[in-house]
Amino acid sequence: MTRRQFTTSAAAAAAGFVLTACGPKRLHEMSKDRLKGLIAEMERKYAEQYGTAVHVADTAAMPGVEFAYALDISRCIGCRRCVYACVDENNQSRDPQVHWIRVFSMEKEKGVDFAEANPYYQPKEVPEEGHFYVPVACQQCRQAPCTKVCPTGATWTDPDGIVVIDYDWCIGCRYCMAACPYGARHFNWRQPTIPKDQLNVNTHYLGNRPRPKGVVEKCTFCIQRTRKGRYPACVEVCPVGARKFGNLLDPESEIRYIIEHKRVMVLKEELNTLPKFFYFYAT
Amino acid sequence: MTVVRQFAQFVKGSLRLVWHGNAAYWTWLAFLGVLIASGGLAYARQVSEGLGVTAMRDQVSWGFYIGNFTFLVGVAAAAVVLVIPAYVYDWKPIREIVIYGELLALSAITMCLLFVLVDIGRPDRFWHLLPPVGRLNFPQSILAWDVIVLNIYFAINFIVVTHILYRAFNGRHYNTRVVVPLVLLSIPMAVGIHTVTAFLFNGLAARPYWNASILAPQFLASAFCSGPAILLIVLQLLRRFTRFEIQDEAISKIAELMAYAMFLNLFLHGAEAFKEFYSNTEHAVYVRYWFFGLGTHTTLVPYAWTAVGLNVLAFGLFIVPAARRNWVLLNIGCLATYAGCYIDKGMGLIIPGLTPDTLGEIYEYAPSIVELRVAAGVFAIGFLIFTLMLKVAVPITLGEFHGDDAPEPAPGWPVAWH
Ligand code: SF4
Ligand code: SF4
Numbered sequence: 001m002t003r004r005q006f007t008t009s010a011a012a013a014a015a016g017f018v019l020t021a022c023g024p025k026r027l028h029e030m031s032k033d034r035l036k037g038l039i040a041e042m043e044r045k046y047a048e049q050y051g052t053a054v055h056v057a058d059t060a061a062m063p064g065v066e067f068a069y070a071l072d073i074s075r076c077i078g079c080r081r082c083v084y085a086c087v088d089e090n091n092q093s094r095d096p097q098v099h100w101i102r103v104f105s106m107e108k109e110k111g112v113d114f115a116e117a118n119p120y121y122q123p124k125e126v127p128e129e130g131h132f133y134v135p136v137a138c139q140q141c142r143q144a145p146c147t148k149v150c151p152t153g154a155t156w157t158d159p160d161g162i163v164v165i166d167y168d169w170c171i172g173c174r175y176c177m178a179a180c181p182y183g184a185r186h187f188n189w190r191q192p193t194i195p196k197d198q199l200n201v202n203t204h205y206l207g208n209r210p211r212p213k214g215v216v217e218k219c220t221f222c223i224q225r226t227r228k229g230r231y232p233a234c235v236e237v238c239p240v241g242a243r244k245f246g247n248l249l250d251p252e253s254e255i256r257y258i259i260e261h262k263r264v265m266v267l268k269e270e271l272n273t274l275p276k277f278f279y280f281y282a283t
Numbered sequence: 284m285t286v287v288r289q290f291a292q293f294v295k296g297s298l299r300l301v302w303h304g305n306a307a308y309w310t311w312l313a314f315l316g317v318l319i320a321s322g323g324l325a326y327a328r329q330v331s332e333g334l335g336v337t338a339m340r341d342q343v344s345w346g347f348y349i350g351n352f353t354f355l356v357g358v359a360a361a362a363v364v365l366v367i368p369a370y371v372y373d374w375k376p377i378r379e380i381v382i383y384g385e386l387l388a389l390s391a392i393t394m395c396l397l398f399v400l401v402d403i404g405r406p407d408r409f410w411h412l413l414p415p416v417g418r419l420n421f422p423q424s425i426l427a428w429d430v431i432v433l434n435i436y437f438a439i440n441f442i443v444v445t446h447i448l449y450r451a452f453n454g455r456h457y458n459t460r461v462v463v464p465l466v467l468l469s470i471p472m473a474v475g476i477h478t479v480t481a482f483l484f485n486g487l488a489a490r491p492y493w494n495a496s497i498l499a500p501q502f503l504a505s506a507f508c509s510g511p512a513i514l515l516i517v518l519q520l521l522r523r524f525t526r527f528e529i530q531d532e533a534i535s536k537i538a539e540l541m542a543y544a545m546f547l548n549l550f551l552h553g554a555e556a557f558k559e560f561y562s563n564t565e566h567a568v569y570v571r572y573w574f575f576g577l578g579t580h581t582t583l584v585p586y587a588w589t590a591v592g593l594n595v596l597a598f599g600l601f602i603v604p605a606a607r608r609n610w611v612l613l614n615i616g617c618l619a620t621y622a623g624c625y626i627d628k629g630m631g632l633i634i635p636g637l638t639p640d641t642l643g644e645i646y647e648y649a650p651s652i653v654e655l656r657v658a659a660g661v662f663a664i665g666f667l668i669f670t671l672m673l674k675v676a677v678p679i680t681l682g683e684f685h686g687d688d689a690p691e692p693a694p695g696w697p698v699a700w701h
Binding site for chain 1: 565
């Protein structure tokens, strides 16, 4: 090899290294082609693992859409159907159990007070006398402390306002869990397990695709559904219609109507996280 | 060519030094070896089964590992307690032992990095933190800052000690123009690593126990007691087992500095406790959990009061000049300081910060056996590194180990570096 050849190939190698090294690392920054390839690879692995065809969508945020959620505290009866619908829809681990939604039973006398609330209530019948219920999941904060602290940028807010996690980039440091004021983030302390026949095969690469152990996960407003114009699973399942969902930027939407006409509150407003999850009293 | 030969001599000589030692030395190494092996096995289990083998859960998502990490950042930062009097005030008795402070800092940082590594859920992805192959969320994430300052601090100390020792090995005086600026830079860096580590917790509005601006000063105060406490013991051991001479004056001076730091530490804790208990807002719940427990949840209470007792004892001992000069009392004071600060940082900072959790739930955390074994293993690695470094560094500073080309050691050689 001549010296010239050597220098050229060394330079090419160096340039190649720099290009790959400085190139996109997180799934959403990749070129569409590369992402498609990786998704095909994911689908193949999941199919092998669960013995059934799994679809991993990469539906992007729609322009002009910012999702928001509202929950009618005066209606919620604390039945926790949303909790289990969410588990089924979003492929949460059954053993160990992971719940993205937690429902707190509160005493009417004490108001919204988490220190006195009980997430493990087990009455014979709901609602219980003198109690009301506050379900809590990710509040999709506009000023999200969880994304600010992440050292690798593995979690961020997508353009439609959904805070997402790249399960292939998260290192599992759990800094985001320390930062989230709503206990909304959950860690896979062990290998998550989903019985094969219970797997939801319609997934999104930033949402409900099966997660590996050692990474953080949380509610994504059912990104796999809502980006295709459907309601989140919890909204659909709620027997009393306490849950509302829609596009904040659409003046005709129900969510806007609620914000403009009802008594609305957000949790821990003093922390300035600016949630896009609103609680309201319709009656 | 001489450089290569000198270096080969250095490596060979160092290996020979490390390979020879008396029974006590080998027993110590064997002891560390056992701890490391046990930690390694426990860690292998943690990697294969997941962090579920620890006692951490979603409610208390950080525990013993991060507590140790925080404590050791303090130990690393504390080398500066020696550097300031030695270089800024040019106080000679201390200058001779600064290098051991720096070696301690190097092993402490190694342990810090290991504690972070064992804590993360995906150690196989640690490189995601390393630009340019990874991506550091700088300047948003304080953890990114921490990665940067810890590595810079490590690099500074590494350059300084290797430069001084290697030059001494070759019978040459270190280059003042290299060493002095780096040593001076290491002062703000030492403050920096512990401040940034405090900010890691401090910046989280979701955790009122940490979200108090007193946190960083408190960290520094406790670091300036606990770091020197280790060093005082190490120096006495060195004096005992080698020909290394350390003036009593230096030791009692360090103890005096520790007394002031401990006063500051207690004062800041008191100021914080006053604010919490007198104003008695709902945020006092975390301090109350630490000192008195909440209802039946009282796991931490004995730790809290032990720490207070030890810290007060240490202060009492170090503030009395006669006690500082009494070796028994001095060592009791060192152990009390060390244990007091360790409990304060390990259990008293992380766990009450996360208990009750953000939604009011109390999960009582106590480290699992796996966590204890892994942590013991990490400490053993740190001590092993420190021991081996001392094994080479002490003979160099004594002029016993040097290259063939080095001139005969002059009287007073070589620790009279100035
Ligand atoms: S609720 Fe928690 S996880 Fe969700 S966006 Fe806010 S801080 Fe992040
Ligand atoms: S656990 Fe994952 S998402 Fe959370 S801060 Fe760490 S790397 Fe980011």
